[in-house]
Amino acid sequence: xxxxxxxxxxVLAALAGALALCGCARLGQAAEHSLKVFILAGxxxxxxxxxxxxxxxxxxxxxxxxxxxxxxxxxxxDEAGKWAVxxxxxxxxxPHKGQERKGKLTVGYGASSRTIGxxxxxxxxxxxxxxxPVLLIKIAWGGRSLAKDFxxxxxxxxxxQAYTDLVKHTRDVLANLKTLFPDLAGTGYQIAGFGWHxxxxxxxSWPPTKEYEANLANFIRDIRxxxxxxxxxxxxxxxxxxxxxxxxxxxxxxxxxxxxxxxxKEFKGNVVCVETRDFFRGxxxxxxxxxxxxxxxxxxxxxxxxxxxxxxxxx
Numbered sequence: 001x002x003x004x005x006x007x008x009x010x011v012l013a014a015l016a017g018a019l020a021l022c023g024c025a026r027l028g029q030a031a032e033h034s035l036k037v038f039i040l041a042g043x044x045x046x047x048x049x050x051x052x053x054x055x056x057x058x059x060x061x062x063x064x065x066x067x068x069x070x071x072x073x074x075x076x077x078d079e080a081g082k083w084a085v086x087x088x089x090x091x092x093x094x095p096h097k098g099q100e101r102k103g104k105l106t107v108g109y110g111a112s113s114r115t116i117g118x119x120x121x122x123x124x125x126x127x128x129x130x131x132x133p134v135l136l137i138k139i140a141w142g143g144r145s146l147a148k149d150f151x152x153x154x155x156x157x158x159x160x161q162a163y164t165d166l167v168k169h170t171r172d173v174l175a176n177l178k179t180l181f182p183d184l185a186g187t188g189y190q191i192a193g194f195g196w197h198x199x200x201x202x203x204x205s206w207p208p209t210k211e212y213e214a215n216l217a218n219f220i221r222d223i224r225x226x227x228x229x230x231x232x233x234x235x236x237x238x239x240x241x242x243x244x245x246x247x248x249x250x251x252x253x254x255x256x257x258x259x260x261x262x263x264x265k266e267f268k269g270n271v272v273c274v275e276t277r278d279f280f281r282g283x284x285x286x287x288x289x290x291x292x293x294x295x296x297x298x299x300x301x302x303x304x305x306x307x308x309x310x311x312x313x314x315x
Contacts, residue, residue, distance in 0.1 A: 039195070069296075091104075118305055199255075272312060
């Protein structure tokens with residue numbers, strides 16, 4: 001005889017099985033050994049143009065060979081001097097020149113295969129601090145503003161194409177994990193955090209500069225809704241181009257706005273802005289807006305973001 005209680009138990013058991021097969025979970029609901037997913041987004045400085053191979057200051061190779069810095073950055077290379085490849089951190093980023101870019105984290109996931117962005121330092125920190133495997137989804141385009149291209153729905157007006165594409169790419173990657181990363185097949189995942197490094201284009205004129213704080217606050221709220229993760233940890237790397245010598249009022253206003261967002265009551269303890277001006281180096285190029293193409297700078301920006309993210313997760 002099948003009782004009402006028996007039917008209920010059967011339904012609950014089936015539901016539990018279906019959820020297990022789903023392989024996905026929201027923050028706080030994942031399996032004990034789930035994949036931790038971090039989304040890294042922004043414009044060209046999140047893409048990353050930090051130089052890798054070169055024997056001059058500012059190149060990543062110089063950091064691992066110069067006696068003054070080799071010990072500090074020894075973890076970036078293996079015993080043979082080749083760039084280390086992590087076996088616990090994976091990355092997917094937008095295709096370059098039509099070629100898909102995904103795999104285990106190492107150098108070459110910047111704007112091109114010859115550069116790095118914040119992903120390298122970020123991935124090393126969270127990979128070292130978390131027991132679970134990590135996936136970085138990096139979605140960034142050069143020359144994009146928050147006022148227009150990344151404009152979130154809550155800011156009113158036309159939703160930015162970059163915002164729409166960011167959400168779409170994120171969902172597509174998570175829906176196709178088994179195909180994109182066979183090594184991670186069957187692993188449940190948590191969307192664990194979001195990293196943002198952007199601000200140059202908005203600081204080129206006053207109208208987008210003045211609305212930057214409101215737009216960034218709306219962006220955080222809307223992204224959390226899109227991903228279905230309330231209070232998703234959010235780390236902002238401020239636009240510290242030109243370092244502490246920056247004097248342009250619009251640039252300073254963007255940084256002030258970025259620092260003000262985490263001070264809002266609703267974002268206390270779940271959003272943080274990290275200071276990047278200490279990482280500015282005057283070489284190897286003169287492109288202030290691209291951190292002078294300095295590989296160490298991009299690594300340190302990512303490292304600071306990673307450390308901030310780990311603290312937020314600890315809370």
